[in-house]
Amino acid sequence: MRCWAAAALASCTQDTPQDAASASSPASPSAAPADNADQAEQAASEPTEEPALPAEPAPEAVRDAFATLQATLNDTCTPGAGDCAYFLGRVTQELTELDEAMRADPKGPGHFKQPLADMKTLFTKLGTDRSTPHLEKHFSAIVTTRDGINTWMQDHPDDYR
Structure with missing residues (x-):
């Protein structure tokens, strides 16, 4: 699932099986160059850093x-x-x-x-x-x-x- 924040609202989209397959394999030859450019531009505007999560829970006090x-x-x-x-x-x-x-x-x-x-x-x-x-x-x-x-x-x- 990919989520993008837009202003104060967050919207989420769920990857389809087709999206997951294309994300894990090289671009298909049938993909139009414009589609690839649009996808590259969209990917560049997405946040690339995930929030840092602790490696493991801290021990109890x-x-x-x-x-x-x-x-x-x-x-x-x-x-x-x-x-x-x-x-x-x-x-x-x-x-x-x-x-x-x-x-x-x-x-x-x-x-x-x-x-x-x-x-x-x-x-x-x-x-x-x-x-x-x-x-x-x-x-x-x-x-x-x-x-x-x-x-x-x-x-x-x-x-x-």
């Missing part, structure tokens, strides 16, 4: 990421009992998002040195395996990291209020 991690504080599970898949997956995801938010925070990763080091230690233990049996194997490390970060954040209220 530390406050928001910490709030979702805090929501897991009263939750637990019993490894091996079949009730840990959601809990450990969620805590691990919340820690990952908090790690990203701390690294992107304007205060810089140096401000969050201890929690980032704790999460790095955990993520090194976990590797890329996020299966329930693997997370259950590291249950204590996951919960200890979560609780340690909670304690650190409580001593730094300016980071989450």
